[in-house]
Amino acid sequence: MPIDGYHPSIDRHAPRPLPHRPARAEEIRDAQRKTWAGLSAGWEKWDSVIMEQLGPVTTAMVERLDIARDQQHLDIASGTGEPGLSIARLAREGRIVLTDLASEMLDVAARRANAQGISAIETTVCSADDLPFDDGTFDSISVRFGYMFFPDMSTATAEFTRVLKPGGRLCSSVWVKPEENPWTGIAMGAIATETVVAPVDPDRPNMFRCAAPGYVSALYEDAGLRDVAEWDVDVELVTESPAQYWDMISEHVSLAVAALQKVDQGSRERIRANAMAKVGVFTNDGMVRVPGVARCIVGTK
Numbered sequence: 260m261p262i263d264g265y266h267p268s269i270d271r272h273a274p275r276p277l278p279h280r281p282a283r284a285e286e287i288r289d290a291q292r293k294t295w296a297g298l299s300a301g302w303e304k305w306d307s308v309i310m311e312q313l314g315p316v317t318t319a320m321v322e323r324l325d326i327a328r329d330q331q332h333l334d335i336a337s338g339t340g341e342p343g344l345s346i347a348r349l350a351r352e353g354r355i356v357l358t359d360l361a362s363e364m365l366d367v368a369a370r371r372a373n374a375q376g377i378s379a380i381e382t383t384v385c386s387a388d389d390l391p392f393d394d395g396t397f398d399s400i401s402v403r404f405g406y407m408f409f410p411d412m413s414t415a416t417a418e419f420t421r422v423l424k425p426g427g428r429l430c431s432s433v434w435v436k437p438e439e440n441p442w443t444g445i446a447m448g449a450i451a452t453e454t455v456v457a458p459v460d461p462d463r464p465n466m467f468r469c470a471a472p473g474y475v476s477a478l479y480e481d482a483g484l485r486d487v488a489e490w491d492v493d494v495e496l497v498t499e500s501p502a503q504y505w506d507m508i509s510e511h512v513s514l515a516v517a518a519l520q521k522v523d524q525g526s527r528e529r530i531r532a533n534a535m536a537k538v539g540v541f542t543n544d545g546m547v548r549v550p551g552v553a554r555c556i557v558g559t560k
């Protein structure tokens with residue numbers, strides 16, 4: 260069975276993918292939609308912990324986007340709303356559009372916006388590589404921890420460039436290598452003691468797919484963006500206890516949730532105990548504080 264699930268010699272009457280949307284891309288999008296629909300409850304449950312951890316990345320991205328009060332801004336792979344909602348607070352007279360592949364994630368974003376008293380946002384379900392916006396619509400675009408999940412990152416970057424106004428800015432963030440992100444590496448290490456964790460496939464979605472220095476910068480440059488720069492931002496995951504660390508990670512990190520679905524209850528218990536023992540060394544002032552590093556990338560059309 261080919262990976263794209265379509266073989267003309269088997270069924271010539273099967274629906275054919277459009278030329279610019281190859282079947283493999285559709286397969287990745289479908290899998291991502293299901294994954295994030297399933298993760299949305301975990302992201303909502305752990306919202307305050309996640310937002311505290313990722314806050315420094317939002318701050319770094321927003322600084323480089325130079326947001327005006329009337330900014331026309333597009334947030335891609337917005338998920339539960341960041342950094343789109345932070346930008347909406349600055350651009351009170353602007354237009355802020357939050358987009359994502361998974362409607363369930365955007366539903367959480369809408370509830371968060373409501374709880375924060377932010378009413379002037381639009382939400383649109385769409386894929387990053389096929390945007391329903393005219394050329395030159397936006398002053399700026401943000402993509403916080405979305406790039407690594409796109410079926411075709413070059414096509415997505417070309418789309419971002421298309422919908423930016425001349426002079427408009429794109430700023431995204433990705434994770435650097437796992438060794439610098441023990442907040443997830445501890446959990447994945449514990450999982451690997453009980454099951455085989457597949458190595459990162461550079462052609463398929465994975466949270467570390469864009470970790471190599473210069474990886475996203477090259478995508479920007481290939482799409483014609485100029486003044487491309489990247490820099491690293493430290494983050495810290497803070498939980499009240501090793502048990503809370505494990506509950507949080509096992510309920511919202513895509514890699515961990517996928518791997519845990521493949522093990523039985525006994526293995527799960529051993530993995531939990533292993534991860535809690537390892538993360539305990541990061542206890543400081545009564546809290547568990549595990550470091551990590553993200554990379555931000557900015558460019559101008």
Ligand SMILES: C[S@@+](CC[C@H](N)C(=O)[O-])C[C@H]1O[C@@H](n2cnc3c(N)ncnc32)[C@H](O)[C@@H]1O
Pocket residue numbers: 288291292295313335336337338339340341342358359360361364385386387388402403404405408409410
């Ligand atoms: C790690 S979450 C990031 C959410 C948010 N930007 C944040 O930083 O909190 C990744 C998001 O990418 C979205 N996503 C995955 N594939 C996508 C695609 N092809 N187009 C748009 N969004 C996509 C997922 O649905 C998910 O909400």
